[in-house]
Amino acid sequence: MENVREYFKSPWRVFIYLFxxxxxxxxxxxILTGVITxxxxxxxxxxxxxxxxxxTITLENFKTAWDRGGLSRYLPNSFIITLPSLTxxxxxxxxxxxxxxxxxxxxxxxxxxxxxxxxxxPFQVLLLPVFKLTDFLGLYDTYWGLIFFHTxxxxxxxxxxxxxxxxxxxxxIIEAARIDGCSEIRxxxxxxxxxxxxxxxxxxTLEFTWIFNDYLWAIVLLRSDNLKPITxxxxxxxxxxxxxxPVIVAGALxxxxxxxxxxxxxxxxxxxxxxxxxxx
Amino acid sequence: MTRTRRDIIPFLFLIIPLIIxxxxxxxxxxxxxxxSLTNWNGLTTPEFIGFKxxxxxxxxxxxxxxxxxxxxxxxAFITVPVILGLGLxxxxxxxxxxxxxxxxxxxxxxxxxxxxxxxxxxxLYHPKGGLINTVIVATGLVEKGPGWLSNRDIVxxxxxxxxxxxxxxxxxxxYLAGLKSINPHLIEAATVDGASGWQTFWxxxxxxxxxxxxIVLVISVIDSLRAFDxxxxxxxxxxxxxxSVLANFMYIESFNNYKMGYxxxxxVILFIISLGFIIIYLWRVMKDELEY
Numbered sequence: 023m024e025n026v027r028e029y030f031k032s033p034w035r036v037f038i039y040l041f042x043x044x045x046x047x048x049x050x051x052x053i054l055t056g057v058i059t060x061x062x063x064x065x066x067x068x069x070x071x072x073x074x075x076x077x078t079i080t081l082e083n084f085k086t087a088w089d090r091g092g093l094s095r096y097l098p099n100s101f102i103i104t105l106p107s108l109t110x111x112x113x114x115x116x117x118x119x120x121x122x123x124x125x126x127x128x129x130x131x132x133x134x135x136x137x138x139x140x141x142x143x144p145f146q147v148l149l150l151p152v153f154k155l156t157d158f159l160g161l162y163d164t165y166w167g168l169i170f171f172h173t174x175x176x177x178x179x180x181x182x183x184x185x186x187x188x189x190x191x192x193x194x195i196i197e198a199a200r201i202d203g204c205s206e207i208r209x210x211x212x213x214x215x216x217x218x219x220x221x222x223x224x225x226x227t228l229e230f231t232w233i234f235n236d237y238l239w240a241i242v243l244l245r246s247d248n249l250k251p252i253t254x255x256x257x258x259x260x261x262x263x264x265x266x267x268p269v270i271v272a273g274a275l276x277x278x279x280x281x282x283x284x285x286x287x288x289x290x291x292x293x294x295x296x297x298x299x300x301x302x
Numbered sequence: 303m304t305r306t307r308r309d310i311i312p313f314l315f316l317i318i319p320l321i322i323x324x325x326x327x328x329x330x331x332x333x334x335x336x337x338s339l340t341n342w343n344g345l346t347t348p349e350f351i352g353f354k355x356x357x358x359x360x361x362x363x364x365x366x367x368x369x370x371x372x373x374x375x376x377x378a379f380i381t382v383p384v385i386l387g388l389g390l391x392x393x394x395x396x397x398x399x400x401x402x403x404x405x406x407x408x409x410x411x412x413x414x415x416x417x418x419x420x421x422x423x424x425x426l427y428h429p430k431g432g433l434i435n436t437v438i439v440a441t442g443l444v445e446k447g448p449g450w451l452s453n454r455d456i457v458x459x460x461x462x463x464x465x466x467x468x469x470x471x472x473x474x475x476x477y478l479a480g481l482k483s484i485n486p487h488l489i490e491a492a493t494v495d496g497a498s499g500w501q502t503f504w505x506x507x508x509x510x511x512x513x514x515x516x517i518v519l520v521i522s523v524i525d526s527l528r529a530f531d532x533x534x535x536x537x538x539x540x541x542x543x544x545x546s547v548l549a550n551f552m553y554i555e556s557f558n559n560y561k562m563g564y565x566x567x568x569x570v571i572l573f574i575i576s577l578g579f580i581i582i583y584l585w586r587v588m589k590d591e592l593e594y
Contacts, residue, residue, distance in 0.1 A: 026399045042393055046407045052467070053410065055433050056422045064431075072436045118319035125312035131591075133320065135584055140327045142520075142580045144527050146552045146569040150337055150562050151330030174326030177319055206311050235415035237531045242557065253417045257535060260421060267425045274421040278414050285413040289406070292413075296472065297479035 060084065060272035064265070086266075087259060087273035095248060096255030097276065102165055103251050104234045107172035112226055114173065115180030116218065120210050122181065123188035124196065134185065141178030145238055148175070156243055167243045172233050180225050183298050187221035188214060221298065227288045228295035231281045252277040334573070337566035344562050355567035364543050365568070368551040371458050372527060372575075375547065378462050379469065379526040380519055386466075387473025387518070388511075392503070394474070395481040405478075408471040416468075416531030423464045424536050427451050451537055454544035461532050461545055469525065473518050480514035481507070513586070520583045527576050548572050 030036050059067070060083050062076050070077070088094050122134050152171055153162070161167035191214065199209050215222070237253040244250055247258065256270075256277050263269045285292055338355055340348035359365050394405055411419060426433050427450035435447030450460040484507065492502045508515075530549035533539055539546035539554065548568055556565030 025397070029397075029399060038393060039398070042390075042398075042404060045390075046404050049407050049411070049467070049470075051433070052419075052422050052426055053414075055426060059425060068431050072431060072433050073440060114319040114322060117315045121312035121315035127309060127312050130312075133316065135587075136328065137323065138587055139580055139584055140323065140331075142524050142576070142583055143327070143331060144524070144549070144569070144572045144576050145530075146549050147334050147573040148327060148330045149552070149569065150342075150556060150566050151333040152326065154333075155326070155330065170322075171326055174322045177323050178327070181319070206315075210315070231413060235417075237415065237417045237534070238553075242553075253415050253531075256415075256417050256421060260535070267428065267431070270421055271425055274418040278418050281413050281415070285409070289409070293409070293475055296475045 056271050056275055059268050060275055062268055064268050067268070083268040083272035084276065086263075086269045087276060091259045091262065091269065091273050092247070092255060093252065093259070093273055093276055096250055096252045097280075099165075099249060099255075100234055100251040100253075100280070103168050103172070103240075104230060106165075107169045107176070107233050108226060108229055110169070110173040111176040111180055111229065112222060115177050115184055116215060116222065117210070118177065118181045119184035119188055119218075120214055123185045124214075134182075137178045137181045139178075140175075141182060149238075149242055153242055162243065163245045163249065165249060168239060171239055171243065172236070176229055176233065180229065183225045183295070184218060184221055187298070188218055191217050220294070223288075224291045224295035224298055227284060227291040230284055231292070234281055331573075334566050334569050337563055338570045340563045340566075342563045342566070343560045344556075345560075348563065351563070355564045358564065359567050359571070364546060364551055365548075367543050368539075368546045368548045369571075371545065371547050372529070374458060375462055375465070375529055376523055376526040378459075378466065379522040383466050383469035383473045384515075384518055384522065386470045388477050390470065390474045391477035391481055392507075395478060405474075408474055410471070411468040412471045414468075417535050419464055419468060420532045420535035423460075423467075424451065427460055427536075451545075452541055454541055457537060457541065457545040461536055464532055464536075465526075465529065469522070473522075476514055476518050476521075477511065480511045484510050516582070516586055520579050520586075523579045524576060527572060 030039070055072075058076075059072075061079050061081070063078070063080060063082070066077055118133075118137070122130055122137075156162040156164075156167035156171070159167075161170065195213060195217075196209055199213055204213075234251075235253060236251075237257070240251050240254040241257070244254065250258065256273055259273045260270055337348060339350055339352060341351045341354075342348035390408060394401055398404070414422075427435075429435060429447065429449050429452065432450075434450065438444060438447040448456060451457050488506060488510070489502055492506050497505065528549060529547050530553065533545055533547055533550045534553070537545045539550045543551075548571065552565045552568040552572070555568065556562045
């Protein structure tokens with residue numbers, strides 16, 4: 023309390039704080055509006071206007087989106103796609119990151135820059151060939167097509183982040199293990215991975231939200247409605263309930279819940295993941 | 303252990319990830335260039351037709367609209383979120399009552415899927431029942447609010463606002479990390495020497511943040527070129543292509559009109575525009591490497 027009083031001693035700070043508070047409120051308005059809308063009926067909003075005390079509060083919109091809107095199908099699909107992609111990409115990138123961080127060989131830099139450059143590509147440049155490739159491999163319109171692509175594409179970012187982190191692990195530990203005759207695969211599994219855990223947690227948290235929130239690849243590589251993840255499903259829901267905004271918004275909120283929970287509980291890792299690459 | 307055996311070890315670690323990456327990312331990227339020179343429609347075998355797709359593209363009105371929209375998006379992205387994000391980072395760096403809650407507020411839009419943001423904002427923009435027009439009409443200044451997503455002159459900006467709403471938190475995170483890495487003694491020394499807060503910001507803090515600013519700008523450019531989800535969910539590029547961007551134009555030509563060779567040509571143009579910025583990013587990474 024004393025600190026707070028101290029902080030607001032200068033009028034300039036009071037002004038800044040007021041500005042910040044108004045700004046933060048504006049930032050929350052869309053989400054608050056979404057929550058309020060999802061609890062009302064569209065008829066009631068149109069008759070009384072949005073800014074009015076709701077006559078009735080209902081969870082019906084969530085139920086409609088979940089049952090008739092198909093979210094009960096789409097949401098599990100999101101996990102079926104996201105979790106294997108996440109596991110595979112973390113596993114493979116921890117392998118490549120170790121090789122690039124800890125071994126000197128001529129192609130090291132070239133391979134490293136290929137991974138880094140690839141992560142910045144506009145997706146459109148991969149869209150058609152990957153679509154063709156999944157078709158060729160018989161993976162079009164299956165979970166696996168999408169899983170393989172996510173695994174592959176995210177390798178760029180994950181390798182970049184993990185490799186940079188692995189370089190900060192003191193070399194003596196590894197040298198000592200090598201001298202003791204420890205095999206490279208054991209050094210990777212029993213020394214490197216445990217030491218890289220903070221970075222793995224950070225990158226994995228971020229990757230979870232990215233893969234889970236993907237929309238473009240889901241609509242390109244999947245056609246069957248019963249395979250669609252929540253993002254693609256929400257677009258379908260929008261077409262199905264064109265003007266029933268409370269149902270659409272309720273669906274959107276359901277679709278946000280998993281990433282929101284991950285963010286709330288793993289916020290520290292999420293933020294670390296975002297900043298891992300930007301400053302040394 | 304023999305020398306050759308030692309040399310082979312890194313490749314044993316690399317082989318599978320590298321093959322996956324080459325098959326799913328590198329080779330497709332190259333193949334797009336070839337596809338852009340064909341008349342592929344998604345079903346038949348692609349036939350080589352030279353630069354015809356590009357000729358058609360450079361005479362296509364929608365291409366120019368999309369290109370211009372991408373640049374408007376880019377212009378908005380390298381200014382508004384960067385200034386707001388830096389400003390917020392400056393305010394929230396250090397201790398401020400309720401700091402965590404404020405940070406979380408600005409992070410929140412980042413966590414939402416673009417599709418979710420697009421849907422929620424689509425409702426905010428609703429011409430009659432939406433919050434924005436309800437508030438505008440309630441002020442009594444106008445009888446009817448604008449059609450945020452149906453008016454050709456403003457539709458693109460309506461969508462860009464949503465993208466900015468998301469982007470500010472990201473920029474703020476990066477600057478917060480940058481500010482943390484600045485040695486507080488430098489700022490103290492400046493203050494002792496009689497520099498005002500404003501001078502300290504321009505002469506010391508901002509120059510020290512240059513590496514972060516470069517990364518922020520490159521990421522902003524890349525993100526603005528990737529823009530697809532919001533446009534796809536909110537307007538599909540309409541009305542009359544007024545909110546079309548290259549990514550969306552490419553998707554529609556390829557997957558709705560089955561002109562995939564043509565779509566590939568659009569993708570190549572997008573790639574060429576991003577290439578410069580990818581190189582700047584790689585150059586930054588390389589610089590860090592050499593200092594390492």
